[in-house]
Amino acid sequence: MDDIRLDKYLWAVRVFKTRSDAADAIRNNRVLVNDAYAKPSREVKIGDRISVRRQAVTYQYKVLDLVSSRQGAKNVPQYCLDITPQEELDKLNVPRETIFVFRDRGTGRPTKKERRELDSLMEGFFYDEEGDE
Numbered sequence: 001m002d003d004i005r006l007d008k009y010l011w012a013v014r015v016f017k018t019r020s021d022a023a024d025a026i027r028n029n030r031v032l033v034n035d036a037y038a039k040p041s042r043e044v045k046i047g048d049r050i051s052v053r054r055q056a057v058t059y060q061y062k063v064l065d066l067v068s069s070r071q072g073a074k075n076v077p078q079y080c081l082d083i084t085p086q087e088e089l090d091k092l093n094v095p096r097e098t099i100f101v102f103r104d105r106g107t108g109r110p111t112k113k114e115r116r117e118l119d120s121l122m123e124g125f126f127y128d129e130e131g132d133e
Helices: 006-012 019-027 086-097 112-132
Strands: 031-033 049-054 057-063 080-082
Touching: 006 019, 006 031, 006 049, 019 031, 057 086
Parallel strands: none
Antiparallel strands: 031 049, 049 057, 057 080
16 A cells, blocks of 8 residues: 555544544645645655644644554554644643633523623633733
């Protein structure tokens, strides 16, 4: 096997849950191969670097070997090396460190007045951060 489709490879190494999810992400320019946008039918070769953007994090992988069938989680490191920088992985913890609104369990949904207060608090927090930069 000397080449395989990009969408099939990303599905096989468990980056995406379904092949159609992989193809959609590639079509929407959330996947780069060797720092260039690609099509789902692009052929992946050993040594290629694949960048996948999911929400705020850009994961990076290096192709170690080609595989066409979906692999178990234990086998994935044989085919794909995760080279995502630690700074990118740290972005996953950012939402937990921001404002957390505590509500007692069983108190139900916020009232309209409480919702407005929460929204104004969140607006002030987000606009202040953008203004400081």
